[in-house]
Amino acid sequence: MVAKSSTEEPSFAILDPPRSAFRRRRFLLPFGVSAGIALAGAIALFASGTVALPFQQITVVTAMMASKSVYFQDSEVRRILMANGVDVRVSDSGGSREIARDRQERVREFDFVMPSGQAAAELIRDRFGGRVYFPFASPLVLGAFREYAEALEAEGVAKGQKGDLYYTLDMTAFVKLSLPDDGGAPKTWNKLKQSVDNRNQIVAQSPNPCDSYSGSAWLGLVAFAANDSAAPTDKNALEVARRVKPVFEIEGLHGSGIGTTFFYPDGRTSAPVGVMYEHQYMAHQFATVARTGKPDPERVLLYPDTHHRTEPWLIAFSPAGERVGDLIRNNADLRRRALELGFRLDNQDSTALPDLLKERGLPEPVLSLTEGFLPKPPDLETMIREVGRCPEIRVPI
Structure with missing residues (x-):
């Protein structure tokens, strides 16, 4: 009679890992979290266009203006300009006509000036020259x-x-x-x-x-x-x-x-x-x-x-000033932000402000x-x- 062979079930032993492995995991965990946060931040910077700022040259542009300085002081306008390599530094003139009254020719020391209306702007252009841009109206x-x-x-x-x-x-x-x-x-x-x-x-x-x-x-x-x-x-x-x-x-x-x-x-x-x-x-x-x-x-x-x-005129006296004039006149993001700050655009976008008013639930005025x-x-x-x-x-x- 042949004896039946018997096979024992395999057994698995669970061993405690070395204490050093736990220490490594606890040590690496904060770095993993930080890496995730950094990755998310990098994605956000790429999306906004800001990530390139440390690696591109920023041109500081000096300007003199009165009430329209609110446009260049807006954080979103500054962000868009910085993303395009421009940092506008504004000096308050105290009033648009104060710019025209300057008798020391200091106006041309700025890259551009921006009086609030065409009558004052004509005085400045006739006295100091410059290239004129018409960004928006109010x-x-x-x-x-x-x-x-x-x-x-x-x-x-x-x-x-x-x-x-x-x-x-x-x-x-x-x-x-x-x-x-x-x-x-x-x-x-x-x-x-x-x-x-x-x-x-x-x-x-x-x-x-x-x-x-x-x-x-x-x-x-x-x-x-x-x-x-x-x-x-x-x-x-x-x-x-x-x-x-x-x-x-x-x-x-x-x-x-x-x-x-x-x-x-x-x-x-x-x-x-x-x-x-x-x-x-x-x-x-x-x-x-x-x-x-x-x-x-x-x-x-x-x-x-x-x-x-x-009609505020942007009057540029330097290539840097002209760069700002070109951006404000043609950059879609800057034009959209001008609308959000309440300005009217040129005749090519004459319905832009009424459309935004409707979008925000506000009535359109009749001029x-x-x-x-x-x-x-x-x-x-x-x-x-x-x-x-x-x-x-x-x-x-």
């Missing part, structure tokens, strides 16, 4: 707290537009309200049909026209309205200036910061109705919608029925088709010196 408007706009509407001086954030302002009627023809006491806000708790005279607070482009342009629009919808000439510029001067002297001439203080929590106490640029208001509403999901209902815009479209013509530069200078008592700027004839 109409001149009045910012107002709602109760003031409604009071003007009750007087028949303003008319609400569709969307409840904008009004059209009858400039002739508004100037007459500020300068009554009967020689009597000027009207105050608390004496209107729809009274506002404010005993001040009815005016739009304006930056000093000596320094600020918005102030000088507002003077031109007031003069246009007071002169039967015609720009004053050399024959009557001084007379018209003296006639409208009280509008600018009632509460004193302000600095160029009205477009900032208006949006402060206590804005009503500083400038309940003030001259500013449209982009300042739109940027405020874009930020408010992003933060709260709805626009600020207390602040509205008054669009003059004789409009003035301000008047009637342009308020400013006096010719020498005549406007005559008016500015009379109203603001400021130093003369040499104006080419």
Whole structure:
């Protein structure tokens, strides 16, 4: 009889690893986590285009400007420019007209300057030369707290537009309200049909026209309205200036910061109705919608029925300045960011801002088709010196 063979099941022994192996794993674990974080960061840098910055040459570009410095101080604009090898360093001029007033030829020490509007820009170009770029535009408007706009509407001086954030302002009627023809006491806000708790005279607070482009342009629009919808000439510029001067002297001439203080929590106490640029208001509403999901209902815009479209000129004096001008004019990311900061682009993208307003749930304003013509530069200078008592700027004839 053959005996059956038996096979034992194999056994597996689990041995404790050496203590040194545990130490190695604990030692390497933090490096693994750090490597993962570094990889994720590198991917993000590649996606944004920033990863190349340490390896490319950065050109420092110097500039002088006034209110439009907000564009170059924007963090996203700075990031895009840096990604293209440009670092713009801005010096505040204190006002666009201050640039033109410079008598020491220091303007050309900058790579470029950027006055806020075409009238001041023409003075600078005619004095200092340079290559001109037209990056974007922003109409001149009045910012107002709602109760003031409604009071003007009750007087028949303003008319609400569709969307409840904008009004059209009858400039002739508004100037007459500020300068009554009967020689009597000027009207105050608390004496209107729809009274506002404010005993001040009815005016739009304006930056000093000596320094600020918005102030000088507002003077031109007031003069246009007071002169039967015609720009004053050399024959009557001084007379018209003296006639409208009280509008600018009632509460004193302000600095160029009205477009900032208006949006402060206590804005009503500083400038309940003030001259500013449209982009300042739109940027405020874009930020408010992003933060709260709805626009600020207390602040509205008054669009003059004789409009003035301000066009900042970038005037380059060097190849580095021209590089910035080319980028702002042609770079798609920079143009998109200009829209997000409330600016209007050129006629090729005339629907871009309305499309963005719709995208953000904001109404589109209606601009008047009637342009308020400013006096010719020498005549406007005559008016500015009379109203603001400021130093003369040499104006080419």
